[in-house]
Amino acid sequence: MIPTESFRISPAVFTTKGEDETFSLGFSLAKSLGEGSVVALSGPLGAGKTCFAKGIARGLGVKEAVTSPTYTIVSEYEGDTIPVYHIDAYRLKGSDDFSAIGGEEIIFGRGISIIEWRENIEEFITEEALKVDIEISGENERLIRIVTGKQ
Ligand SMILES: Nc1ncnc2c1ncn2[C@@H]1O[C@H](COP(=O)(O)OP(=O)(O)OP(=O)(O)O)[C@@H](O)[C@H]1O
Ligand SMILES: [Mg+2]
Numbered sequence: 001m002i003p004t005e006s007f008r009i010s011p012a013v014f015t016t017k018g019e020d021e022t023f024s025l026g027f028s029l030a031k032s033l034g035e036g037s038v039v040a041l042s043g044p045l046g047a048g049k050t051c052f053a054k055g056i057a058r059g060l061g062v063k064e065a066v067t068s069p070t071y072t073i074v075s076e077y078e079g080d081t082i083p084v085y086h087i088d089a090y091r092l093k094g095s096d097d098f099s100a101i102g103g104e105e106i107i108f109g110r111g112i113s114i115i116e117w118r119e120n121i122e123e124f125i126t127e128e129a130l131k132v133d134i135e136i137s138g139e140n141e142r143l144i145r146i147v148t149g150k151q
Contacts, residue, residue, distance in 0.1 A: 002028035010148035018140050022048045025144060026055025029130075033060065035082055035110045038149075040118035040125045043134030048142050049116040052132065053086055056114055060084050068116075073101060076111075083111035089120040098124060 006012055007029055016022045033039070039056060041049040054066045061080030068088055069075075077084040085106050092098050098121045107113045107124055118125050125131070128149040135143040 004028070004032050007032045007146060007148065010146070012146045012148075014144045014146075015137065016048075016142045016144060019048060019051045022051045022134075022142055022144070023055035023058070026052040026057075027059035028055075029146070030056045030059025033112055033130075035112075036108075037112045038107055038125070038129040039112075039114045039132060040129045041114070041116050041132045041134065042118050043132075044136060047134040047136055048144075049134060050088075052134065052144070053114045053116065056112075057084050057086065060112060073098075074103075074106060079112065085111050085113045087113060087115045089115060089117040092117075092120045095121050095123040 002025060014025055016025060041052065043049055050068045057066045057077055062077040062084050064077055066075070066077065066086055071091070073088055073092065075086045077086065087106070089098065103121065103124065115121070118131070128151070130149050131147040133145045137143040
């Protein structure tokens with residue numbers, strides 16, 4: 001478990017060795033999220049965005065398995081106290097596509113949103129959102145940079 005204080009530094013930079021550590025980092029980050037938080041992830045295919053999202057969801061009390069079905073853009077889960085949305089923007093062609101599926105209501109609502117491929121819906125990523133960049137730095141190593149949003 002990584003202490004919550006570690007995430008107050010911005011950017012907070014971590015190196016993980018293996019998917020368990022990336023999951024754990026997400027799990028720990030969950031403790032510093034609250035109603036309406038948006039975690040916006042970026043990083044290449046296979047970087048570990050879903051792995052990190054799974055950790056966050058578990059940390060928020062989601063019991064159900066978080067998956068990434070190919071054609072599902074938004075998945076809703078029940079957290080301890082608030083809904084958790086996992087959004088995979090990979091297949092979205094832009095913000096209009098996201099609006100068409102009611103995206104704003106989700107990310108500007110009271111639930112917690114975790115977004116993969118934030119660059120595809122960048123108009124909706126506000127300064128308050130937490131931005132997480134994952135870089136592949138080795139076969140099993142990832143460089144994870146977290147920029148805290150403006151409060
Ligand atoms: N340190 C690490 N952290 C996370 N995943 C790792 C790490 N090292 C190796 N991996 C592997 O990298 C892959 C990450 O997959 P994951 O689905 O989380 O990536 P993704 O960024 O969501 O990809 P996509 O762009 O396809 O959605 C897994 O196969 C995992 O085992
Ligand atoms: Mg993914």
